[in-house]
Every structure is written in C-alpha cells, then in structure tokens.
Amino acid sequence: MSIELKNVSYTYMPGTPMERQALHDISLTIREGTFTAIAGHTGSGKSTLIQHLNGLLQPTDGTVLVDGVNINARDRQGRGAAKLARGSVGMVFQYPEQQLFEETVAADVAFGPRNQGLSGEVLEQRVRAALALAGLDYEAFGNQSPFQLSGGQKRRVAIAGVLAMQPRYLVLDEPTAGLDPRGREALMETVARLRQGSGGCPPMTIIFVSHSMDDILRLADELIVLDRGRLVLSGSPEVVFREKDILRKAGLEAPELTVLLDSLRATGLPVPAGARNRREAAAAIRQALLSHKEAGLC
Amino acid sequence: MLSSITIGQYYPGNSLLHRLDPRVKLLLLLAFMVEIFVFTAAPAYAVLSAMTLLLMLNSGVPLKIIMGSLKPLWWIIAFTFLIHLCSTPGDAFAQVWIFALTWEGAARGGLICLRLVLLILLSSLLTFTTSPLKLTDAMEALLRPFKGLGVPAHELAMMMTIALRFVPTLIEETDRIMKAQQSRGVDFSEGSLLKRAQNMVPILVPLFLSAFRRADDLALAMEARCYRGGEGRTQMKALRVSQIDFVAVGAFLLLTVLLAALYFYTV
Numbered sequence: 001m002s003i004e005l006k007n008v009s010y011t012y013m014p015g016t017p018m019e020r021q022a023l024h025d026i027s028l029t030i031r032e033g034t035f036t037a038i039a040g041h042t043g044s045g046k047s048t049l050i051q052h053l054n055g056l057l058q059p060t061d062g063t064v065l066v067d068g069v070n071i072n073a074r075d076r077q078g079r080g081a082a083k084l085a086r087g088s089v090g091m092v093f094q095y096p097e098q099q100l101f102e103e104t105v106a107a108d109v110a111f112g113p114r115n116q117g118l119s120g121e122v123l124e125q126r127v128r129a130a131l132a133l134a135g136l137d138y139e140a141f142g143n144q145s146p147f148q149l150s151g152g153q154k155r156r157v158a159i160a161g162v163l164a165m166q167p168r169y170l171v172l173d174e175p176t177a178g179l180d181p182r183g184r185e186a187l188m189e190t191v192a193r194l195r196q197g198s199g200g201c202p203p204m205t206i207i208f209v210s211h212s213m214d215d216i217l218r219l220a221d222e223l224i225v226l227d228r229g230r231l232v233l234s235g236s237p238e239v240v241f242r243e244k245d246i247l248r249k250a251g252l253e254a255p256e257l258t259v260l261l262d263s264l265r266a267t268g269l270p271v272p273a274g275a276r277n278r279r280e281a282a283a284a285i286r287q288a289l290l291s292h293k294e295a296g297l298c
Numbered sequence: 299m300l301s302s303i304t305i306g307q308y309y310p311g312n313s314l315l316h317r318l319d320p321r322v323k324l325l326l327l328l329a330f331m332v333e334i335f336v337f338t339a340a341p342a343y344a345v346l347s348a349m350t351l352l353l354m355l356n357s358g359v360p361l362k363i364i365m366g367s368l369k370p371l372w373w374i375i376a377f378t379f380l381i382h383l384c385s386t387p388g389d390a391f392a393q394v395w396i397f398a399l400t401w402e403g404a405a406r407g408g409l410i411c412l413r414l415v416l417l418i419l420l421s422s423l424l425t426f427t428t429s430p431l432k433l434t435d436a437m438e439a440l441l442r443p444f445k446g447l448g449v450p451a452h453e454l455a456m457m458m459t460i461a462l463r464f465v466p467t468l469i470e471e472t473d474r475i476m477k478a479q480q481s482r483g484v485d486f487s488e489g490s491l492l493k494r495a496q497n498m499v500p501i502l503v504p505l506f507l508s509a510f511r512r513a514d515d516l517a518l519a520m521e522a523r524c525y526r527g528g529e530g531r532t533q534m535k536a537l538r539v540s541q542i543d544f545v546a547v548g549a550f551l552l553l554t555v556l557l558a559a560l561y562f563y564t565v
Contacts, residue, residue, distance in 0.1 A: 017310060056477045083485065091481035099478040101503035111500065115483030147507075161482060 001032040001067050003053055003089070003169060003207075008062035010048055022048040024229045025062070030222075032168065035195050035206045037216040037237070040226035041251030046209050047094075049226065050171050053207065054089035055082030066169075087116060090167030094174050097146075097154035105131070105149075105157050106142040112165040130164035131157075133201060135190050152183035156190075163194075170194060171207040176215075188215060195219075213255035217241065218277045225250055238274060257281050264288070307367070307422070308429045311358040314542060315427040320436035322543045326550055327424050334416055337557045339564040343412055345557060350416050350423075359426045367422035368415060375411050382407030430462045435537055452528025460516070468509065475504050 010023040022045045030036050030053075040046045051057040052064050055071040063072050066085040072078060093099070102108035106127050113126045128138045134156040141149070146157050155175070162170070172191065176184040197203035210216055216223055216237055223240045225233035227250035233240045241247070241254040253259075261271050261281060271288040275281040310316075315323070334346060354364050368375070384394075388402030425433070438455035445451055476486065479500045486497055 051477065054481060056480060083483075086481055086483060091478070093474060093478050093481075096478065098508055099475055099500075099504050101500045111479075112482035165483065 001168075002065075003030040003067075004065040005029075005049075005052065006063050006065070008049075008052060008059040008064060010045075010052070010057060011060045012048075014060065022229050023052075023059075026229075026231050027062075028224060028231060028234060030169070030205065030207060032205050033203060034221045035208065035219055036222040036224065037220035038207065038209045038224045038226065039211070039213070039216060039252055043228075044226040044250065045229040046226055047173060048229075050091070050173060050207065050209060053169070053171055054086045054091055056091070087165055088167055089169040089171060090162040090165055092159055092162050092170070092172045092175060094177055095155075096158035096162075096175075097151065100146040100154060100158055100161075103145060104143050105136075105146050106138070108146055108157060109160045109164050112161055116165060126164045126166070127160075129201065130160040133163050133190075133194065133198070134160035135186065136160060152179055152187070155179070155183075155187070159190075166201075167204070168202075169205045169207060171209075173209045174211065175208075176210075176212070188219070192219060213241070213253065214257065217255045217257060225252065227251070237276075261285075307425050309357075309359045309363065309426045310429075311427065313356055313358040313427065314546075315353060315357045315423065317540075317542055318427075318546055319537055319539050319543045320428050320432040321439050321537060322539065322546060323424060323428060324433070324436050324440065326546065327420060329550065329554075330420055331417060333554060333557060334413055337561040338409070338413075339561045340409070341560045341564055342557045343409065343416075345553070345560065346416060347412065349553060350419055353423055354419065357423055357427050359423075364419060364422060364426065368418055371414070371418060375414050378414065379407040379411045382410055431459060432537075434458045434462065435533070435535075439537060452531070456528070464509075464512065467512070468505070471508055472501065472505055475501050 005026055005028050008023055008026045009021065011019060011021045013019050026049065038046050038049065048057065052059055053066075055064070058072050058074075063070050065071070066081075066089060069081050069085070070078065071082040071085045073081065100108050102111065106124075109127045109130055110123055113123055118126060127142075131138045131141065136153065136156050141153070141157070146154055149157065159172075159175070175191065176187050179187060191206060191208070194201075194204045195206050208216075208220065220237050223233070223235065223237045224231060225240060225247065227246075232246055232250055233243055241258045244254060247254060254262075257275065257278065261273075261275060261284065264271050264285065269285075269288050269292060272284050275284045318326075337343075337346070354361060357364070383399050383403040384397040386400050386403030386406050387398075388400035390398040390400050392399045428436075434455045437458070438451050441449050441451035441454065479497075480486070484497055484500065486494070489497070
C-alpha cells in the first residue's frame with residue numbers, strides 16, 4: 001500500500017498571462033508506515049504537491065495512485081475515487097485552526113466523520129478517540145466553543161477533526177508554525193505518537209511538510225527536497241543532508257546537529273555517523289572522545 | 299499564489315492604452331460614450347466602430363478575451379433587438395402573431411445593439427488596460443474638486459483601494475478553507491439546493507472570522523503608521539500627464555470634428 005505520483009506536473013492558470021508551472025514531472029512513492037518529510041524553500045511547490053495527495057488538485061500531466069487506485073480520472077468513477085481518497089488521506093493545512101466553525105469542539109470534530117455518513121454512538125466514539133489522540137480531554141473541552149480556546153488548543157481541535165475520519169495517511173503542512181516552543185514540542189510528540197499508533201489506533205503514515213531540519217532529522221525516514229517545482233533530492237535524511245551543495249541551491253541548510261558533527265569530524269575527531277537527535281549526538285561525541293583518549297591523542 | 303489571481307479583469311501589458319494616464323483615459327471614455335449617444339448616424343457609427351476595433355487591436359489584449367465581456371449581456375442585446383424589430387412602424391416583411399417585423403425595426407434595432415456593444419467593449423477596454431489601483435487613483439483625482447461639496451474623495455478611494463487589495467487575499471483564503479473542508483469530506487458539487495446552502499456554513503464562518511481579524515490588524519497597522527485621512531497626503535506614484543496623453547486628447551478632438559461633420563452631413 002502506498003501513495004504513488006507518476007510524472008506529475010501542475011500548472012496554475014494555464015492559458016493566461018499569469019500562467020505558472022508549479023510542479024515539473026514529479027515521480028515519487030510514499031510507502032505505508034513511513035514518516036516522509038517534504039522540505040523546500042517558500043514557493044518550491046510543497047503545498048501544491050501535497051494537495052495532489054488527496055485529489056484536491058488534479059495534475060495537469062501525470063497520475064496519482066492512492067493504494068493503487070487512480071484518483072485523477074475525470075469521469076464519475078474517478079471523482080468517486082478522489083472522494084474516497086479524502087477519507088484515507090487526512091489533510092491538515094497550515095494554520096488549521098482557521099477552519100473551525102462549529103459552536104462546540106465536539107461538533108466541529110464530528111464534522112468529518114458525519115460527512116462520511118456516521119452518526120449516533122459510533123460518531124461519538126470517533127470524536128472521543130480523535131480528541132484523545134490529539135491530546136485533549138473530551139469531558140473538559142467537548143462542550144466548549146472552539147473560539148475560546150488558546151491557539152495551541154485550537155490547533156489540536158482542528159487536527160482532531162481530521163483524525164476523526166481515521167485516515168491511514170496523515171498529511172501535515174507545517175503543523176508547528178506559529179506555536180510557542182512548548183506547544184511545538186508537545187505537538188511533535190503527538191505526531192510521533194500517531195506514527196507509532198496508540199490507544200487502539202493503528203500506526204499512521206505521516207507526510208510532514210516542515211522548515212525545521214532538526215525535526216526532520218529527528219523523526220523522518222524519508223526526505224523529499226523540492227526546488228522550484230522539481231524534485232531534487234530524496235532518500236533517508238542522513239543521506240540527503242550530506243548533499244550540501246544541492247541543499248544550498250534549494251535554499252535549505254543541513255540541520256545544526258549535522259553541521260556540528262561534520263565540523264567535529266573535520267577537526268579529526270572520529271564521530272560516528274547516524275545521530276538523529278541531541279542525545280544520540282552527545283553519545284556519539286562522548287564515544288569519539290573516549291576512543292580518542294584511549295589512543296592517547298589528547 | 300497571490301500573483302496567480304486576476305484582480306478585476308486587468309490584463310497586464312505595455313500598449314498605448316496601458317500607458318495613458320488613467321484620469322485622461324477615464325475622461326476620454328466618458329466623452330466617447332457621450333459621442334456614441336449624440337452622433338447616431340450610420341456613417342458616424344461606422345467610424346466609431348472602426349475606432350473601437352483599432353483600440354481593441356492596439357491594447358494587446360486577445361480579442362477573444364475582450365469579446366468575452368459581452369457574454370453576460372448577450373441576452374439583453376438580443377432582447378433589445380427583438381423589441382425594436384417588433385415595435386417599429388414601417389415596411390413590414392413578415393408577421394409573427396400580432397407583431398409586424400419591419401425593415402425599419404431591423405435597422406433601428408441593429409443600430410441600438412451596435413451602440414450597446416460599443417459601450418460595453420469600450421468600458422471593458424478601460425478595465426482591461428488599467429489596474430484597479432490606478433483606476434481608484436484616477437477617481438480620487440477627478441472627485442477632488444468636489445470636496446468642497448462634501449464628497450469624501452480620499453475616503454472613498456481609500457475604501458475602494460482596501461477592498462480591492464483584499465479581494466485576492468479573500469479569494470485565496472476561501473480557496474484554502476474550501477479545500478480544508480473538502481478534505482473533511484464535504485462535496486460542494488453534489489446534493490440538493492438546501493444541502494448546498496448548508497455546505498456554505500463551514501466556509502462562511504471561518505471566512506468572516508478571518509476577514510474581521512484582518513480588518514482589525516489593518517486598522518492597527520494604519521494607526522501605527524500615523525494614518526489620519528487624506529489631509530496633506532502625497533502619493534508615491536503620483537499620476538503624471540505625459541506626451542501621449544496630449545496626443546490622445548488631440549486625436550480624440552479630431553475624431554469628434556470628423557464625427558460631427560459626418561453627422562450633420564447625413565442629417
């Protein structure tokens with residue numbers, strides 16, 4: 001099971017002076033169970049790309065297959081497939097709290113599953129489970145107005161609204177933008193938990209658009225780098241972050257951790273590769289220093 | 299994304315029409331319209347039509363796009379023609395029910411329709427070749443003399459500028475909210491009329507909220523930059539009348555003399 005893009009190109013406003021090609025011949029596969037990060041400078045086509053994953057945009061050229069089903073056919077069947085894909089590919093846009101509209105948190109979260117045709121007991125179960133997954137207590141928040149909550153809580157409600165549809169793939173477009181450091185950390189923990197699967201919920205495939213290279217290094221299995229609508233790099237983050245020239249051309253920098261370890265290595269300290277977070281990096285440096293000492297070099 | 303949305307129907311370009319001062323363009327359009335109403339003789343209309351076609355070709359806007367502006371008014375034009383065809387007394391060439399279709403009616407209807415078409419084409423030429431911001435600037439400049447009479451020229455222009463400025467922003471926002479709700483399973487293209495109306499709620503509520511938030515932010519930002527109305531305010535891109543404007547006015551006056559001559563010669 002996977003989401004597969006085959007030679008996808010997309011042009012905004014074709015046939016007008018404002019015509020602009022946002023995606024150039026992109027082919028990629030997002031395998032189920034992976035954590036895929038998408039990085040790129042502003043205007044590199046990230047947002048356009050993710051809108052193809054659940055059929056919100058139809059490619060000008062090429063096809064998108066969700067679990068092997070083409071969601072771009074322009075006939076009735078194709079439209080049905082795109083609608084189904086929206087159930088299996090959950091989409092959390094930037095600043096998702098701006099899409100809240102219901103009078104209570106519970107009603108807003110129930111909006112998605114209700115559109116899927118659920119009601120009654122099953123619906124309430126879904127809402128409870130989704131709020132719990134997003135880290136909110138149903139009893140405390142269910143009957144509140146979403147507009148009275150704090151920014152971070154609103155965002156959790158909006159994410160719960162997508163989770164309530166029980167998607168197997170979850171697309172998050174810069175989910176931590178505009179949050180304070182603590183909110184950011186808590187949200188990334190939630191995302192990591194969703195990926196593992198918790199509380200009776202199966203593990204989710206995460207597709208994560210981010211500017212934070214440190215988050216990507218820490219969490220992602222796969223990294224896709226876009227530059228002006230073209231796919232320039234893809235692979236595991238450790239491998240991709242070694243391509244410094246291509247990254248710089250795409251307007252990105254390797255994460256601070258990678259830069260630090262690289263510069264230590266350049267001084268002759270044999271730091272092993274593969275550290276993905278601060279703790280692992282610290283352990284790697286410690287190990288390198290110890291082996292250095294044993295060799296009597298310092 | 300912002301640049302990919304057309305504001306109004308401005309079609310960027312660098313033709314003669316694009317470079318004319320918007321005030322001159324606006325005034326010339328008004329004068330042109332008056333002439334269309336005054337010189338109603340056939341030869342004068344031939345010249346006016348030729349002139350309009352020439353301007354259309356010069357504008358650099360594809361003819362197909364300009365002609366597209368007739369589309370929404372097509373049935374009014376057809377209806378006008380029919381009314382004239384049926385209700386003008388004269389030499390009948392056919393009889394439909396109680397209506398006599400006359401040659402005079404056909405000629406008169408044709409002329410009136412041509413007048414409508416010319417008026418629509420010329421005014422859309424103005425909006426095709428003038429950016430909305432320039433247009434509001436021109437309106438402010440032209441209304442300024444009436445300030446003594448209590449016309450709030452600057453305020454009107456500022457309101458229009460702000461409204462125009464936020465049209466693309468709100469379109470973009472609507473698009474974003476629609477896509478977010480579509481991702482949550484709403485289908486805007488299906489269902490009964492009532493269902494479709496209900497589907498608007500999840501779009502309108504967030505849209506209104508964000509519009510109010512933006513209005514607040516804007517008011518604050520304007521105040522922070524000491525905005526206090528139009529008194530003593532200068533413009534970064536002041537409108538300036540240049541050589542081509544004088545040429546345009548000259549050409550227009552010549553055209554008027556020609557039209558007047560044709561008109562009085564035929565009448």
